[in-house]
Amino acid sequence: MPIRAANRAEAARLRAIFEAAGAQPVEAPILLPAETLLDLYGEDIRGRAYVTSDALRGEQMLRPDFTVPVVQMHMQHGAEPARYTYAGEVFRRQEDDPARANEYLQVGYEIFERSAPAAADAEVFALIGSVLDGLPVRAATGDIGLLTAAVAGLHTTDRRKAALMRHIWRPRRFRALIDRYSGRAPVPPTRAALLADLDPLAHAGPEIGLRSREEIGARLTALHEDAAAAPISAAELGLMDALLSVRETMTFALGHLRDIAVDMPAIAPAVARLEARAEALAARGVDVASLEFEASYGRTQMEYYDGFVFGFYAEGRPDLPPVATGGRYDALTRQLGAASGHPEREIPAVGGVVRPGLMLDLREGRAQGEAA
Amino acid sequence: MSIKLGVPSKGRLMEKTFQWFGERGITLARTGSDREYSGAVEGIDGVELVLLSAGEIPRDLAAGRIHLGVTGTDLIREKLGGWEHQVEELCPLGFGQADLVIAVPQFWVDVDTLDDLDAAAAAFRGAHGFRLRIATKYHRLVREFLREHGVADYQLVDSQGATEGTVKNETAEAIADITSTGDTLRANHLKILADGLVLKSQATLFRSRTAELSGDNRANLAALLAQLGLG
Numbered sequence: 001m002p003i004r005a006a007n008r009a010e011a012a013r014l015r016a017i018f019e020a021a022g023a024q025p026v027e028a029p030i031l032l033p034a035e036t037l038l039d040l041y042g043e044d045i046r047g048r049a050y051v052t053s054d055a056l057r058g059e060q061m062l063r064p065d066f067t068v069p070v071v072q073m074h075m076q077h078g079a080e081p082a083r084y085t086y087a088g089e090v091f092r093r094q095e096d097d098p099a100r101a102n103e104y105l106q107v108g109y110e111i112f113e114r115s116a117p118a119a120a121d122a123e124v125f126a127l128i129g130s131v132l133d134g135l136p137v138r139a140a141t142g143d144i145g146l147l148t149a150a151v152a153g154l155h156t157t158d159r160r161k162a163a164l165m166r167h168i169w170r171p172r173r174f175r176a177l178i179d180r181y182s183g184r185a186p187v188p189p190t191r192a193a194l195l196a197d198l199d200p201l202a203h204a205g206p207e208i209g210l211r212s213r214e215e216i217g218a219r220l221t222a223l224h225e226d227a228a229a230a231p232i233s234a235a236e237l238g239l240m241d242a243l244l245s246v247r248e249t250m251t252f253a254l255g256h257l258r259d260i261a262v263d264m265p266a267i268a269p270a271v272a273r274l275e276a277r278a279e280a281l282a283a284r285g286v287d288v289a290s291l292e293f294e295a296s297y298g299r300t301q302m303e304y305y306d307g308f309v310f311g312f313y314a315e316g317r318p319d320l321p322p323v324a325t326g327g328r329y330d331a332l333t334r335q336l337g338a339a340s341g342h343p344e345r346e347i348p349a350v351g352g353v354v355r356p357g358l359m360l361d362l363r364e365g366r367a368q369g370e371a372a
Numbered sequence: 373m374s375i376k377l378g379v380p381s382k383g384r385l386m387e388k389t390f391q392w393f394g395e396r397g398i399t400l401a402r403t404g405s406d407r408e409y410s411g412a413v414e415g416i417d418g419v420e421l422v423l424l425s426a427g428e429i430p431r432d433l434a435a436g437r438i439h440l441g442v443t444g445t446d447l448i449r450e451k452l453g454g455w456e457h458q459v460e461e462l463c464p465l466g467f468g469q470a471d472l473v474i475a476v477p478q479f480w481v482d483v484d485t486l487d488d489l490d491a492a493a494a495a496f497r498g499a500h501g502f503r504l505r506i507a508t509k510y511h512r513l514v515r516e517f518l519r520e521h522g523v524a525d526y527q528l529v530d531s532q533g534a535t536e537g538t539v540k541n542e543t544a545e546a547i548a549d550i551t552s553t554g555d556t557l558r559a560n561h562l563k564i565l566a567d568g569l570v571l572k573s574q575a576t577l578f579r580s581r582t583a584e585l586s587g588d589n590r591a592n593l594a595a596l597l598a599q600l601g602l603g
Contacts, residue, residue, distance in 0.1 A: 042503065043527050044519050047512070095453035095512065166494060166524065173522025176487065190484045190566065197481075205478035205561050209539040211492070215499055219482045219492060 003357075007105055007370065010356035011087040014107040014131055018085035021127055023109055026084045028069035030091075034059035036068060040304065040335060050091050050102075062091035066108050067304070067329065067351065071336055074112050075345040081113035087356075100321065101357070104370050110351030112333075118273065120350050121308045121328060122280035128312070128324050128352045129286065135362050136315040137323055141250065142297025143277075144168065144327075145307040146257070146270045150243055153266020154236060156181060157229050159222060171299050178240065183231040194220075195227055239264045246295040250278050253293040277308060304332040308350065314362055323359060326352020373587045374420040375596060378432055378441035381409050381423035385575060388467045389442045396600050416599055418592030427451075429578075434458040436582035439593060446472055446550060446573035450510050459578040462602055468575030470550040472510055474517075474568035477539055477546075478561050485566050486521045489546070493525040496545065507531035507544035510570070514548040517570045536560040577602075 001009070019025055035058075037045050049064040063069065066086050074082055087107040094100045109127055111120045129139065151164045160181050167173040179185035194200055200220065207213060242260055246253050254275055261268045278288045298309030307328030314320045327350065334346040357370025379400065380386045390400045399414040400421050411421030422438055429443035430451040442465065448455050476483050483492050493504040504526045508514050511528050518526065529544050536556050538544040548570065551557055557564065577600075585593060597603040 038527070042524055043515055046528075047515050047519070098454060098457075163491070163494075167522060170522035170524065172520075173487075173490065176522070180487075188485065188566075194481060194484070200481040201479075204481045207479050208477050208561055209479075209545050210500065210542050211477070211480065211496060211504075211545055215492075215495065216480060216482050219495060223482060 003366070006360055007357040010360050011105045011107050014354060014356055015085050015087040017131055018107065018109045018127070021083070021109070023083040023085035026070060026073060026086050028063065028066050028073070028086060028088065030063055030089070031060040032063050032069060033057070034061045036072075036336075036339070037061055037064070039339065040068065040332070047095065048093055050093050064092055065090050065353070066106060067110070067332070068336070070108070070110055070351075071329075071333055071349065072340075074347075074349075075333065075337060075340065075342065078112060080347065081111070081115075083112075084108075084110045099319070101370050104358075105356050106353045107356055108351055108353040110349060112347050112349045114348060117307070117328070117348055117350070118276035118280040120348075121277050122284050122286070124326055124350050124352045125281060125308075125310055126284035126286055128310075128326060128354060131354060132312055132324060132359070135323070135359060137312045137362070138292070138315055139310060139312050140292050140294060140297055141308070141310045142294050142299075143270065143274055143308055144298060144305055145273060146243065146267055146295055147299075148306065149267045149270040150240060150264060153264060154232060154240075156232050157226070159226065160229070160232075169299055171296070178232070178237070181232045182234070182237045184237070187227075191223070195224060235263070243267070244296050246293070248293065250281075250288045250291045250293040253295075254278060257295075273307075298327060304329045306331045310352070312354075314358075320358065320361075321355075323362065324352060324354040326350070373589055373592075374418045375440065375589055375592045376420050376422050376438040376583075377413070377596075378422045378424045378429045378438035378443075379411070380426040380429070380442065385426055385442075385468055386423070389465070389575065392465050392467070393600075398596075398599065416596060418588060419596055430455075430459075433578055433580040434582065436580050436584060439580055439583040439585070439589070440596075441578050441580070442575055443578065444468055444470070444573045445576050446470065446510065446513070446571055448576075448578060449571065450513050453512075458581055460581060462577045462579050462597075463600070465575045465577060468573070470552045470573050472513060472548065472550055472570040472573060473557075473564045474506070474514070474546065474548045474570065475536075475551075475557050475562040475564050478563045480563075483565070486518075486523055486568065489565060489568075490523045490525070493523065497525045503527040504546065505529045505544040506546045506548055507535050507538040508548035509535070510548060510550075513570055521567075536562060 034051055050062040051059055053059045070084055089103055090106050091103050094102045109124060111124060113120050147168055151161055154161060163177055167177060239260055246256050257271045261271050282288050298305055305327035309327035311322040312324040313322050330348045333349055337343045337345040360366060361370055379389050393400050397415050401412050403410050403412045409423040411423050413419045413421050426443050427447060429441040430448045432438045433441045434452050452458050483489055496504040506526050507529050509532050531538055535547050535549040538547060
């Protein structure tokens with residue numbers, strides 16, 4: 001069978017499995033309004049998605065994934081709870097690696113449900129795992145909720161917590177902020193000079209642009225308040241580092257996290273959720289004693305996952321993208337709900353996608369047939 | 373058959389390139405009328421001069437339409453994904469130096485670093501309902517730079533010229549542009565962020581990795597590079 005036809009047949013087979021698991025098949029447009037995606041992901045999405053435009057509808061993006069259109073569809077006329085499946089092409093701009101496919105098939109399974117989040121997490125993970133059974137893949141898991149709970153529980157100002165929350169998905173900036181708030185990084189001399197200046201705006205040059213004198217004044221006030229705030233303590237910093245470096249099997253990770261939670265009670269509810277998830281996974285036949293768990297996993301991906309995160313990777317093939325990925329994205333429905341003027345439509349959601357082309361590459365030893 | 377050498381078709385960049393080759397015994401010249409883009413080469417055989425816009429030279433190198441080309445490193449990196457696989461950097465020519473930098477109004481006394489820019493962008497979005505606009509023509513380089521440094525809540529707006537004026541005209545809040553002395557930035561009441569250097573660029577001789585070298589051209593190229601002291 002020609003490669004494209006084989007990939008398509010495999011996608012149809014997978015979607016039928018997801019349908020049999022209780023999902024309703026749905027379609028999504030290929031052209032999406034760019035504004036929604038830009039609003040969610042920021043400028044970075046332009047580096048990952050193809051943008052086109054016309055004079056009538058303005059900028060459109062070739063869908064980089066199904067999550068956003070499926071969430072929007074559900075929020076418009078979905079019943080609750082709901083399970084959806086879909087199969088189709090996604091398009092990813094590739095600017096550096098010619099071996100990476102810029103167009104490939106994805107088959108997904110998404111659950112929108114208010115109750116029993118642990119069971120829904122386990123259902124998605126186990127289902128995705130079952131269709132990959134027999135392939136040389138290993139699973140990685142994480143939980144963004146642990147980190148957000150840890151940040152929320154820090155003994156520091158709300159402004160600092162908000163800045164850290166904003167950069168959970170940008171580990172480098174997150175680290176720089178932590179270093180600054182804890183006093184580990186010295187105050188830059190220009191900042192010190194600015195804070196010592198009683199009226200820095202007096203000799204600032206002409207007022208140009210939309211950012212106003214009041215906005216600059218507000219930030220100066222914030223900087224003064226921040227300079228007066230106590231540093232994040234070395235003890236809290238140590239706990240944060242310990243949390244971020246947890247990387248072991250889920251069973252051992254849980255033990256370790258319970259220890260950390262003794263001194264950092266703010267993460268206790270998140271640890272309890274992880275524990276409930278581990279039990280739900282075990283109930284679905286997942287071997288949690290050998291399942292990898294990494295507290296930092298999933299922080300460099302698209303920033304909508306905010307709880308459970310997972311990926312399946314081809315063994316010994318670090319050159320390949322993950323064969324399957326997924327996670328919980330409660331915040332996404334909140335943001336899209338607010339953006340559409342219907343904040344009440346937010347609903348907890350979890351889902352995952354597999355790449356049928358990559359699955360066939362692995363199963364049949366095909367070389368890069370997915371990209372064909 | 374001859375080696376095609378692409379050179380910027382006008383201005384100081386062309387003159388300086390001609391001079392650089394001239395110092396190495398190869399005379400390049402524009403022929404015909406002032407408006408006609410054709411050239412002549414003396415001092416070596418088997419080399420053809422192709423006069424092109426500096427902005428088109430990266431693409432022509434990548435497509436293999438020219439064997440060698442002189443253009444800025446900024447343009448190569450902006451226009452070619454995985455540029456190392458498409459062209460080889462043979463020699464920086466020592467002129468056309470310019471820095472791609474991020475600049476904000478001098479009036480922003482609270483913004484001196486990328487860290488400040490990020491914080492200002494977050495507050496700006498809250499206050500204005502849209503993301504802080506940075507005007508540039510170097511979309512790829514600037515986006516990659518800001519992503520690497522974890523700056524969020526900004527958007528790039530395209531500006532193909534007079535970029536320094538966009539802040540005053542309120543079509544952008546900050547800019548990312550090429551500067552050599554910083555004079556234009558200062559004249560427009562802008563300042564460079566302390567850690568806002570995206571790239572240092574200068575005019576550079578590049579070799580296409582894709583251009584075919586058939587017939588005599590392998591020897592022609594070797595002779596040219598030997599004469600330039602790059603063999």
